[in-house]
Amino acid sequence: MSIQNSTSADNPIVVTGMGIISPLGCGVKNVWPRLIDGVSGIRTNNRFELEDFPVKIAACVPDLITDPDAGFDPAALLNSKERKRIDLFTLYALAAAEEALQQAAWQPQNLTEQRATATIVGTGIGGFPTITAAQKTLDNKSFKRLSPYTAPAFLANLAAGNLSIRYGFKGPVGCPVTACAAGLQAIGDGMRMINSGEAQVALVGGTEACIDPLAFASFNALRALSRTTQNPEQASRPFDQHRNGFIMGEGAGLLVIETRDHALARNATPLAVISGYGTSADAFHTTSGPADGAGGAHAIQQALDRANLRPADIGYINAHATSTPVGDLAEIAALRSVFESELKNIAISSTKSSTGHLLGAAGGIETIFSVLALQHGVLPATLNLHQPDEALSGLNLIPLRALNSQVDHVLCNSLGFGGVNAALVLSRSTIR
Numbered sequence: 001m002s003i004q005n006s007t008s009a010d011n012p013i014v015v016t017g018m019g020i021i022s023p024l025g026c027g028v029k030n031v032w033p034r035l036i037d038g039v040s041g042i043r044t045n046n047r048f049e050l051e052d053f054p055v056k057i058a059a060c061v062p063d064l065i066t067d068p069d070a071g072f073d074p075a076a077l078l079n080s081k082e083r084k085r086i087d088l089f090t091l092y093a094l095a096a097a098e099e100a101l102q103q104a105a106w107q108p109q110n111l112t113e114q115r116a117t118a119t120i121v122g123t124g125i126g127g128f129p130t131i132t133a134a135q136k137t138l139d140n141k142s143f144k145r146l147s148p149y150t151a152p153a154f155l156a157n158l159a160a161g162n163l164s165i166r167y168g169f170k171g172p173v174g175c176p177v178t179a180c181a182a183g184l185q186a187i188g189d190g191m192r193m194i195n196s197g198e199a200q201v202a203l204v205g206g207t208e209a210c211i212d213p214l215a216f217a218s219f220n221a222l223r224a225l226s227r228t229t230q231n232p233e234q235a236s237r238p239f240d241q242h243r244n245g246f247i248m249g250e251g252a253g254l255l256v257i258e259t260r261d262h263a264l265a266r267n268a269t270p271l272a273v274i275s276g277y278g279t280s281a282d283a284f285h286t287t288s289g290p291a292d293g294a295g296g297a298h299a300i301q302q303a304l305d306r307a308n309l310r311p312a313d314i315g316y317i318n319a320h321a322t323s324t325p326v327g328d329l330a331e332i333a334a335l336r337s338v339f340e341s342e343l344k345n346i347a348i349s350s351t352k353s354s355t356g357h358l359l360g361a362a363g364g365i366e367t368i369f370s371v372l373a374l375q376h377g378v379l380p381a382t383l384n385l386h387q388p389d390e391a392l393s394g395l396n397l398i399p400l401r402a403l404n405s406q407v408d409h410v411l412c413n414s415l416g417f418g419g420v421n422a423a424l425v426l427s428r429s430t431i432r
Contacts, residue, residue, distance in 0.1 A: 278302025
């Protein structure tokens with residue numbers, strides 16, 4: 001079945017629903033004030049026994065005991081039997097999707113609408129905890145003790161697959177597995193499907209549940225993680241001279257996107273316009289990009305060109321900056337390449353200073369933060385930025401406290417292992 005759809009400057013793709021599960025709590029209305037108030041979601045990791053392991057902290061999604069107001073409640077979604085059949089990354093996606101779809105008021109009523117809905121949910125490592133638990137069972141017990149749901153639980157596309165099944169979405173289903181760019185690439189893929197006419201509505205974003213001993217040990221072996229042990233909330237410090245690695249985080253950020261005409265025809269509210277998207281490859285190294293940020297710059301330039309905007313039009317940049325010594329500087333080099341002298345006039349921050357790094361879910365959550373910045377005229381701070389790297393002098397990195405500033409256009413970046421770059425431009429909606 002071919003679905004006719006027409007996007008243009010007069011009928012752009014818009015966001016109509018958003019859902020968050022994060023280390024700052026669950027639900028957009030709960031998470032946004034905490035982000036703006038400078039709350040940190042980074043704590044001592046109590047998810048598993050650490051013993052002599054050098055990495056002691058993580059950005060875990062809080063439960064209801066830890067956070068009665070905004071903690072995660074899996075029982076509100078699935079019963080215990082259903083819960084055993086899926087990995088945590090899928091459970092987080094189910095919760096974020098429910099919030100996003102409720103806000104968008106999108107519930108297909110017939111086969112045509114079902115076939116017009118795409119489900120594109122990216123992830124970096126999928127059901128990794130299920131894999132490590134299954135290996136323990138295999139080693140310590142028997143292959144006969146493995147659940148028949150082991151493979152369906154850990155497959156990376158099963159977050160999207162389970163969402164499609166739960167809501168009856170029969171349009172395209174997909175899952176970018178492009179490391180830390182996966183969530184943003186899922187949004188870009190959804191845009192393409194709407195632009196091509198394959199779908200009219202898309203549920204897009206990313207999900208991750210990576211707080212697992214093997215995941216920690218693997219990233220620690222790369223020396224990518226912070227080994228800070230005291231004052232966990234101060235450990236994630238993008239752009240700061242004393243940054244020493246990222247903090248592993250988990251959660252999900254999903255959005256409902258569609259054309260503005262489609263949204264208005266069904267009385268949905270456009271929250272923001274998705275103006276442009278770009279993606280590229282560094283073709284350089286598996287775990288680090290070139291120092292000049294050339295690949296990232298190409299993705300950013302594509303996004304600006306497709307949005308038909310000049311660099312000076314961007315008012316805020318939600319940077320990928322994870323708090324690694326090399327990565328933060330390469331991203332700024334990419335921005336300098338594109339924005340040149342204009343960069344000093346643009347506010348830049350990294351919300352990973354509050355949430356940690358959610359790997360494949362980062363792009364989805366940070367896109368939501370970018371939409372909220374456009375809506376509320378408040379730009380999130382970079383926490384723990386007391387001594388900016390000398391190479392970043394002259395830039396407005398929004399240190400410590402959020403900045404009240406009404407902007408019209410925001411750039412959101414995501415960069416991933418394998419040399420993946422993705423950039424998204426969002427614009428303030430004039431229809432509210």
